[in-house]
Amino acid sequence: MRQVRSTDWLFHLYLVLFLAYMLVPLIVMGGAAFNDSRFPSVYPWVGWTDRWFVELWADTRMWNAFANTIYVALAVVAISVPIGTAAAIVINSIAGTTRSVLYALMVAPILTPGAVIGISTLLFWNGVGNAAGSGFFLFKAGLHMSVLGQVSFIAAFVMLLVLARLQSFDRGLEEAALDLGASHAQVMRRILLPHLYPAIGAGAAISFFQSIENFNVTLFTRGTYDTLTVYVFSKVRTGITPTINALALIMITATLLGAVGYEIIRRRRERRLAGR
Amino acid sequence: MKDLVNRYGLLLTTVFAVLTGFWVLVLVVLPNIYLFEHSFRPYLPVAELRGPKDVYSLDNYLTFFRSPIHISVFVWTVVYSALVTVICFLIAYPLAYYLSKVSARALLPTIFLLLFIPLWVSEVLRSFAWFIILALKGPLNASLLGLGIIEDPVRWISGFRGVIIGLVYTYVLFMLFPLYNAIQSLDTNQIEAAEDLGAPWWRTHWRVILPHAKPGIASGSVMVFMLSAGSILVPTLLASTNSRWFTEIIQQWMFESQDWNTGSAYAFLLLILCTVFVSVVMRVFRVKLSDIAK
Numbered sequence: 001m002r003q004v005r006s007t008d009w010l011f012h013l014y015l016v017l018f019l020a021y022m023l024v025p026l027i028v029m030g031g032a033a034f035n036d037s038r039f040p041s042v043y044p045w046v047g048w049t050d051r052w053f054v055e056l057w058a059d060t061r062m063w064n065a066f067a068n069t070i071y072v073a074l075a076v077v078a079i080s081v082p083i084g085t086a087a088a089i090v091i092n093s094i095a096g097t098t099r100s101v102l103y104a105l106m107v108a109p110i111l112t113p114g115a116v117i118g119i120s121t122l123l124f125w126n127g128v129g130n131a132a133g134s135g136f137f138l139f140k141a142g143l144h145m146s147v148l149g150q151v152s153f154i155a156a157f158v159m160l161l162v163l164a165r166l167q168s169f170d171r172g173l174e175e176a177a178l179d180l181g182a183s184h185a186q187v188m189r190r191i192l193l194p195h196l197y198p199a200i201g202a203g204a205a206i207s208f209f210q211s212i213e214n215f216n217v218t219l220f221t222r223g224t225y226d227t228l229t230v231y232v233f234s235k236v237r238t239g240i241t242p243t244i245n246a247l248a249l250i251m252i253t254a255t256l257l258g259a260v261g262y263e264i265i266r267r268r269r270e271r272r273l274a275g276r
Numbered sequence: 277m278k279d280l281v282n283r284y285g286l287l288l289t290t291v292f293a294v295l296t297g298f299w300v301l302v303l304v305v306l307p308n309i310y311l312f313e314h315s316f317r318p319y320l321p322v323a324e325l326r327g328p329k330d331v332y333s334l335d336n337y338l339t340f341f342r343s344p345i346h347i348s349v350f351v352w353t354v355v356y357s358a359l360v361t362v363i364c365f366l367i368a369y370p371l372a373y374y375l376s377k378v379s380a381r382a383l384l385p386t387i388f389l390l391l392f393i394p395l396w397v398s399e400v401l402r403s404f405a406w407f408i409i410l411a412l413k414g415p416l417n418a419s420l421l422g423l424g425i426i427e428d429p430v431r432w433i434s435g436f437r438g439v440i441i442g443l444v445y446t447y448v449l450f451m452l453f454p455l456y457n458a459i460q461s462l463d464t465n466q467i468e469a470a471e472d473l474g475a476p477w478w479r480t481h482w483r484v485i486l487p488h489a490k491p492g493i494a495s496g497s498v499m500v501f502m503l504s505a506g507s508i509l510v511p512t513l514l515a516s517t518n519s520r521w522f523t524e525i526i527q528q529w530m531f532e533s534q535d536w537n538t539g540s541a542y543a544f545l546l547l548i549l550c551t552v553f554v555s556v557v558m559r560v561f562r563v564k565l566s567d568i569a570k
Contacts, residue, residue: 011374015387018371022394025405025445028415032408040408043418086295093280104565105300111498111554111568112547113506115523119543120307123314123536130325152303174283184285192284213398216508220530232400236407236513245408248401255396263389 026252033245040242052246059243065231068143072218072227073211075147076154080207083151084158085200089192091159092166107160109153114216121149122221141223149217154210158203165199308547315541336541346525346542353522354549356436357504360443364451364500365493367444372455372492373485377464395449403513406442410514438514439521443504450503451496458492459485491567494557498568502550522546 032040036049056062091103109117122141125148129139138144169192177187193200215229222230228247235244280289316332324330340346375384394402409416410432417429432438462485470480486493504510511521526546529539558565 008378011378014370015374019390025409026394026397028409029405041414043415083295083299086292087299090292090296105304109304111502113502113550115506115508115526116543116547119540120311123540124307124310127310148303155299184288188284188288209396215400229398229400236404252397255393259389259392
């Protein structure tokens with residue numbers, strides 16, 4: 001353990017300042033939701049009100065965007081989890097140049113700006129539609145295309161998580177099971193998947209949140225549909241009202257509850273492990 | 277591959293291969309090749325596709341190189357994204373060092389929990405928060421005036437100031453976490469050895485901690501630079517009239533001019549920029565791609 005230094009208080013101060021820097025803007029934004037002023041602000045404080053929440057509740061466009069966001073996020077989870085898991089298993093079983101090339105292609109979307117992913121996805125499927133000579137809705141911009149665009153980089157997060165987990169996998173277990181007469185499907189279901197579940201679970205959670213948060217890819221592929229981020233964005237640009245702050249406060253609270261819930265589960269698990 | 281068949285059988289292996297192939301080919305490689313190919317073609321109505329006018333040319337790229345405005349916007353985007361990356365590093369490095377080597381272990385989960393909240397709050401809301409704070413009659417000016425630090429309200433959202441403030445706030449955590457991971461893996465004994473041998477604090481950092489943190493610096497820099505250069509939300513919400521961002525011009529081609537092929541040429545330039553940045557960082561810091569993307 002490092003001994004205590006006289007300069008340590010400077011670091012403590014820096015940490016407190018940094019946490020304030022990260023959190024105060026969110027508090028200001030949330031606080032403005034209760035201010036009875038037509039423009040979102042905490043200053044000057046006009047008076048307490050809950051009317052922005054009432055207005056938000058009555059906003060059908062918001063509800064529509066909310067539903068779309070959830071649909072897209074669920075679809076992204078449903079597609080990127082199997083793809084990312086399969087890709088990690090494949091990458092783990094090959095070596096050499098093929099592996100490095102394939103790996104580079106898989107992580108490249110993480111390092112690609114969202115606008116580029118959005119535009120290439122839009123153009124590609126539109127081109128496929130033109131070549132097939134059909135105006136079939138699947139080739140037009142829309143939420144399904146946002147799903148495909150988001151999956152192309154979100155699957156990489158799942159792949160990286162599962163790949164890391166595969167490093168600690170004892171392949172001897174699979175061989176033992178096969179020798180004892182297990183079928184291939186049983187090896188997969190009873191031995192490999194249970195080992196990967198923590199990574200798959202974390203991957204699903206990250207996919208869900210990444211999808212909800214996504215703006216850049218969605219903007220170019222969404223067609224005429226709204227998601228929550230796009231809705232907030234268009235509201236801020238045209239006729240901004242504190243209803244957005246009310247929405248922001250609800251979303252931050254949801255995040256906070258999720259984070260605290262996760263922390264409680266984590267601590268309980270830790271205590272259980274320590275108690276063993 | 278043969279190993280996979282032995283373990284999981286032909287059927288499951290085929291499923292794995294098809295899923296992987298669908299992702300890498302259909303979702304990643306083909307769209308990018310298509311983007312590249314279309315950036316060399318004129319934008320024509322469907323009826324004229326494959327007609328006499330549909331020939332390859334450099335016109336879309338020449339549009340960029342013939343426009344001094346677009347070039348200057350591109351250059352400023354690069355310069356300010358680099359500046360944001362440097363600022364993020366300067367802010368995050370002391371904190372990453374503190375969290376991994378100085379602070380009490382028991383506090384860490386709580387600190388990280390607090391840091392995860394802004395990370396999980398969507399980017400649009402985080403830039404919106406600064407939109408409120410930086411407003412001319414907003415809380416920042418009000419408190420500074422109240423404290424007597426400034427005499428007249430400051431127009432924060434002017435030039436690139438608002439954009440930089442917003443980008444640093446939004447992406448500093450993408451620098452902090454890789455740095456923390458890298459410094460944390462350094463054996464504390466090495467720091468103590470350097471100090472026992474009489475190294476001043478700055479030399480300990482320069483010769484021991486910073487070299488060890490290289491993969492973290494590389495990873496954080498790539499993420500912050502790429503996200504900043506590709507950001508659409510922050511520049512739109514926090515820019516003034518005289519600060520335009522390259523993504524805004526791409527948007528113009530896509531939505532206002534409806535010229536998708538010129539748009540793809542511009543998007544491709546952005547992609548090249550990020551690829552060049554990643555390669556430079558990998559070379560300067562001598563790290564592999566698997567160190568950056570973790």
